[in-house]
Amino acid sequence: xxxxxxxxxxxxMRAAVIGCRDIEKSLAFYRDxxxxxxxxxxxxxxxxxxxxxxxxxxxxxxxxxxxxxxEGVGQVLLLDFHLPEGSARPVEIRDRSIVRAYGCFNLNFYxxxxxxxxxxxxxxxxxxxxxxxxxFFGDDVGDPIEGIFEGPDRVPINLVELxxxxxxxxxxxxxxxxxxxxxxxxxxxxxxxxxxxxxxxERAMAFYEQxxxxxxxxxxxxxxxESNRLLNLPEDAKTRVVFMQGNHMFGKVVLSQPLNYECExxxxxxxxxxxxxxxQVFAVSDLDEAAANCSALKAxxxxxxQHxxxxxxxxxxxxxxxxxxxxxxxxxxxxx
Numbered sequence: 001x002x003x004x005x006x007x008x009x010x011x012x013m014r015a016a017v018i019g020c021r022d023i024e025k026s027l028a029f030y031r032d033x034x035x036x037x038x039x040x041x042x043x044x045x046x047x048x049x050x051x052x053x054x055x056x057x058x059x060x061x062x063x064x065x066x067x068x069x070x071e072g073v074g075q076v077l078l079l080d081f082h083l084p085e086g087s088a089r090p091v092e093i094r095d096r097s098i099v100r101a102y103g104c105f106n107l108n109f110y111x112x113x114x115x116x117x118x119x120x121x122x123x124x125x126x127x128x129x130x131x132x133x134x135x136f137f138g139d140d141v142g143d144p145i146e147g148i149f150e151g152p153d154r155v156p157i158n159l160v161e162l163x164x165x166x167x168x169x170x171x172x173x174x175x176x177x178x179x180x181x182x183x184x185x186x187x188x189x190x191x192x193x194x195x196x197x198x199x200x201x202e203r204a205m206a207f208y209e210q211x212x213x214x215x216x217x218x219x220x221x222x223x224x225x226e227s228n229r230l231l232n233l234p235e236d237a238k239t240r241v242v243f244m245q246g247n248h249m250f251g252k253v254v255l256s257q258p259l260n261y262e263c264e265x266x267x268x269x270x271x272x273x274x275x276x277x278x279x280q281v282f283a284v285s286d287l288d289e290a291a292a293n294c295s296a297l298k299a300x301x302x303x304x305x306q307h308x309x310x311x312x313x314x315x316x317x318x319x320x321x322x323x324x325x326x327x328x329x330x331x332x333x334x335x336x
Contacts (some may be wrong), residue, residue, distance in 0.1 A: 006215050006217060006245060007213060007214050007215040007245055007246050007247055008247050009213045009247065010212060010213040010214040010215060010245065010246030010247050011212040011213060011214065011246050011247075011282045011283055011284055012073045012074075012214075012245070012246030012247065012248040012250060012251025012252065012282075013073065013074065013191065013194055013246075013251040013252070013253055013280050013281065013282060014072065014073055014075060014251065014281045014282055014283050014333070015065070015067075015074075015075035015076060015077045015280075015281040016075075016076055016077070016104070016107055016191060016194055016277060016279075016280060016281070017077045017079060017277075017278045017279040017280070017281060017329075017331065018076065018077065018078055018079065018152075018153055018155060018276065018277055018278060019079050019080075019081065019090065019093070019153065019272065019273060019274055019275045019276060019278050020078050020079065020080050020152070020153055020275065021090075021092075021152075021153055021275045022152075023062060023064065023078055023080035025152055026078050026152040026153060027064055027066075027078060029151065029152045030066050030076050030078070030152075031066060032186070033186060034109060034184065034186055034188045035068075035183075035184025035185050035186030035187070035188055036066035036067055036068055036075075036076060036184060036188075036190065037066060037067065037068065037069070038064060038065070038066055039065045039066060039067050039075070039311070039312050040063070040064070040065040040311035040312030040313075041062070041063075041064045041065075041311070042062070042063055042309075042311045042312075043060060043061070043062055043063075044060060044061045044062075044063045044079075044309045044310075044311070045059075045060035045061075045309075046060075046309065048306065048307055048308045048309060048315070049061070049308055049309050051303065051306065051308070052303045052306060052308035052318065052320060053272040053273075053303075053320070054271070054272065054302060054303065054320075055081075055083075055272055055273065056083075056084065056087060057084065058083070058084035059081060059082065059083050059084065059087070059273065060081075060082045061079045061080055061081045061082060061272075061273070062079070062080040062082070063077060063078070063079050063080075063310075063311040064077070064078040064080075064311065065077050065078075065311040065312050066078070067190055068184055068189070068190045071181075071190055071248075071250065072283075073190065073191075073246075073248045073250045073251035074189070074190025074191035074192065074250040074251045075190065075191070075281075076107075076191065077281065077311065079272070079273075079278070081272060081273030083273060090273045090274045090275050091269060091274050091275065092154055092269075092274070092275050092276060093154070093266050093269045093270050093274050093275060093276030093277060093278070094154045094155075094266055094269075094276050094277070095154075096127075096150065096154060098264050098266070099129070099156075099231060099232040099233065100197060100231065100232075100233060100239075100256070100258060100261075100263055101197050101263055101264045101265060101266045102197045102198065102199055102263055102264070102265040102266065102267060102326050102327070102328075103196070103197055103265060103266035103267050103270050103277075103326060103327070103328045104194065104195075104196055104266070104270060104277040104278070104279065104280055104328045104329070105156065105194075105195040105196065105197050105256070105266070105277065106148070106155065106156035106157065106158050106194065106195045106277075107151070107155060107156075107157055107158070107191050107194055107277075108157075108158040108159075108160060108191065108192050108193040108194065108195070108254075109157065109158075109159055109160070109188045109189055109190075109191065109192060110159075110160050110161070110162060110174075110178055110183075110188065110189040110192050111159045111160065111161050111183075111187055111188050111189075112161070112183050112187040112188075113161065113187060114132045114145050114146070114147060114159050114160070114161035115132060115145075115161075116187075117159055117187075118131065118132055118147055118149075118159075121149055126149045126150060126151075127149060127150040128147065128148075128149045128150075129147070129148040129149060129150075129156070129230070129231075129232055130147060130148065130229060130230055130232070131147060132145050132146065132147035132159075132161070133145065133146060133147065133226055133229065133230045134163065135226060135227070139169065140169060140170065141169055141170050141171060142162070142163070142164030142166065142169030142170055142171025142172050143163045143164050143171060144160050144161065144162055144163060144164075144171055145160070145161040145163050146158060146159060146160040146161070146230065147159055147230070148230065148231070153275050153276050153277075154275075154276050155276060155277050158193075158195075159188075160192070162174055162175035162178065174249065177249055178249075189250065190250050190251075191250065191251065192249070192250050192251075192252065193243065193252040193253065193254050194252075194253055194254070194280060195253075195254045195256055196253050196254065196255055196256065196280070196323070196326065196328055197256050197257075197258075197263060197266075197326060197328075198255050198256065198257050198323070198325040198326040198328075199257065199263075199325065199326060200257070200324075200325045200326075201240055201242055201255050201257045201325065202325070203297075203323075203324045203325035204242075204255050204323055204324070204325025204326060205242060205244065205255065205325070206297055206324070206325075207294075207297055207299060207323050207324055207325060207330070208244045208253060208255075209244075210293050210296070210297060211284070211290050211293045211294055211297070211299075211332070212246065212282050212284065212290075213246070214244040214245060214246045214253070215244070215245060216242050216243065216244060216245075217243040217244070217245040217252065218241070218242065218243040219240075219241075219242045219243075220240075220241060221238055221239065221240050221241075221259065222238070222239045222240075222241055223236070223237060223238040223239065227239075233261065234261055236260070237258070237260065237261050238258075238259040238260045238261075239256055239257065239258055239259060240255075240256070240257040240259055241254055241255065241256050241257075242254070242255040242257075243255075253280065255325070265327075267322075267326065267327040267328065270328065270329060271329065278329060279320070279328070279329035279330060279331050280328070280329070280330055280331070281330075281331040281333060282330065282331070282332055282333070283333050283334070283335040284332050284333070284334060284335065285334075285335055286334070287305050287317050287318070287319065287332060287333075287334040288305065290319070290332050291304070291305055291319060291332075294319075294321050294332075297324050298324060299321045299322060299323065299324045300321065300322040300324075300327075301319065301320070301321050302320045302321065302322065302329070303318075303319055303320035304319055305317060305318070305319045305334075306318070306319070310333070316333050316334065317333070317334040318331055318332060318333040318334065319331075319332050320332075
């Protein structure tokens with residue numbers, strides 16, 4: 001039996017938005033290596049597009065949306081920005097030396113065989129943070145095996161193999177759920193979780209709970225030698241992690257707050273048309289209600305509710321806000 005969905009009205013993360021240096025290489029990774037399908041491939045342009053992303057006149061982008069079938073969550077939106085002549089060149093959002101930061105940070109996929117994956121990644125020249133690490137969380141939770149590597153556009157990718165098969169455990173239940181829905185042909189899932197580095201778990205949680213109706217699934221402090229080695233953190237590092245879940249097992253958000261070590265911030269560079277992880281996207285049933293809740297939380301609004309082009313959806317009603325727990329960009333889109 002699958003793990004209970006605890007937020008029946010919650011909005012899981014629909015997509016991660018990534019600005020690309022070389023969109024063909026990024027496309028090849030998510031389509032061919034991860035196995036996601038191309039759902040839409042369009043040119044985004046015009047005043048509504050530029051207004052939403054706060055771009056100068058003449059800017060446009062090629063947008064490629066990838067996902068698995070009709071899941072509708074855990075998708076990847078690749079954006080290749082085209083700027084007018086004389087515009088400032090886009091910069092990398094994340095320097096390779098940064099292993100933990102405030103803002104949208106990494107993508108997490110489940111895999112059927114992590115050791116096979118890491119052998120292939122190593123052979124193809126990807127930068128690995130570590131070899132896969134197995135965690136032993138006890139009889140109730142089960143044992144995941146995970147590892148992190150540098151993905152395209154300097155987005156860290158976390159792969160997790162659900163090693164425990166016993167459905168009396170949480171890991172075993174999730175494994176059964178994933179196997180029932182099916183992996184991609186390459187042996188992966190859509191985005192299961194996405195890490196969001198925050199300086200205030202409480203303010204970030206308030207946004208996800210009050211605006212998106214998500215609920216906390218796990219709230220604990222990580223600080224074991226194994227987890228710190230996996231994350232390339234100091235040996236004595238303590239990190240509060242809160243898993244926020246909507247009405248789906250995929251599209252969760254992990255809030256990571258450093259408790260005893262310094263973090264850099266990606267917030268100022270994480271904006272269009274820069275290269276890397278730009279924003280998280282969520283669908284809401286009532287955008288006006290979401291906007292009112294954002295106002296009550298004093299979340300900074302960069303683009304108020306307006307129509308903007310979106311790959312595969314035509315013109316959608318959406319807004320762009322900063323999460324009050326970190327300043328990371330959040331796209332709120334009214335579900336058609």
